[in-house]
Amino acid sequence: MDFDLALFAAVGFAAQLIDGAIGMGYGVIASSVLVATGLPPAVASAAVHVTKIPTGIASALSHWKFGNIDWAVCRRLILPGIVGGIVGASVIALLPLNVIRPLAALYLGVMGIVVILRAMRWHGFAPVAIDAPKGRPGIVGLFGGLFDSFGGGWGPIVTTSLIMQGRDPRKAVGSANTAEPVVAAVQAAVFSFWLGAATLTTIGSTALAIMIGALLAAPVAAFLVNRLPGRLIAGAVGIVLIGINMPTLIMLIGKLL
Template sequence: MDPDFWLFAAVGFAAQLVDGALGMAYGVISTSVLLSLGVSPANASASVHAAKVFTGAASGASHIYYRNIDWRLLALLSGGGVLGGVVGAYVLTSVPGEAVKPYVVGWLFLMGLVILYRAWKQARPKVFSWRSPFPLGLVGGFFDAIGGGGWGPVVTSSLLGAGADPRKAIGTTNAAEMFVAIATSAAFLGSLLSGHWETAGLRGLMWSLAGLIAGGVVAAPLAGWMTKVLPLRILTWIVGVLVVGLAIWQGVGLL
């Protein structure tokens, strides 16, 4: 078995454990690692979203079991996220990888700062009222597709900043992410089949993708339990420092 499988199984396990517990960071962590290994932004985002289909399903089932879901919020977030994800995937596949990579790295750096802010203040920036979840999902889905990560930092942070119940916000955001990932992955596949997006190297990422899926699916049930019972401020600090550090490392490489 390819060594990449075990490396990315570990990355997928850690990323899903954090994402399922905090409501953010699976895409940010996974995409940061892929970009640091030289994968193009479009390939990284396509791979991470394909993995999210499976990890999101497992995570959503876990949160349903622990009753961490607000069903009305789930429907509206998913609707906006699906639309935003499809548009974001189309935009990303329309731009050369080297041209968009600095912006993707900058976005990941910003997401790392948002996570650190959350740990420091135990407060979240209020982007939209949680009573208007469709536009929040639209923005979150778009930037998630563009950057390969961002759904959780945008959506979960905004919901919590607006006063939503933490368990419901985290659980519902994780469950909605599955629908966003399905739509975004379909958009990437449609772009590839239609000739809109011509890429190379996706075949070489198959073992990495399998590892991300396997590690994430194994971690999902544990993450749902962590959301219910554990204080997570220290974990938030660790994730923020990791993401900011990876973004700085990639930025230095680009310069």
């Protein structure tokens, strides 16, 4: 058991390190690992969102220290993100397990492909000339909160969309990570309402181990965002996500055939 908890702490550390550095990866990595251990997707997603609250606050404070936050963008992400999170968390909590498990695996696997494709177009965090930002952060936040409930996706959707709108990548990462714990807190409350708070306590030690690892990684990640390019790390995240969820997808395809 001690080894398992140490492993989950390492998962939390790695997931938060990647997420804090490139603005994506924590939710989808942690959820994929928990689902792979046999947890129902809704319970895994609920547990991860609980851990996102303190880890997200730690990440936000670290990004604030390094000046990586655009507060105007952050504020415009939060309310739509909450609305999307409430809808998404309710859907995943109420769908039958035999329906949501393959859907969650499919979604997380697709997110892995999306992250890889984003990485192929990523130009890193080197200073570049940035045009006037276009697009509406609120719409980005809405879809980010909606799909994030299915096991992570806030970062891949919100961070990359903000960058594609022409925003400074450092500010995109910092702003998305700062808005995330607020949205995650509401999602955790919705999951608790539908699943029952007692459900989350059954995996309390696992969630705590992931959270401790992530908290240790948060300040390191905020520092690295000013030092490392994102392409190789993002590509590695995508490969990991596809690998973790591939067995479930292969099993699903086998049943269909």
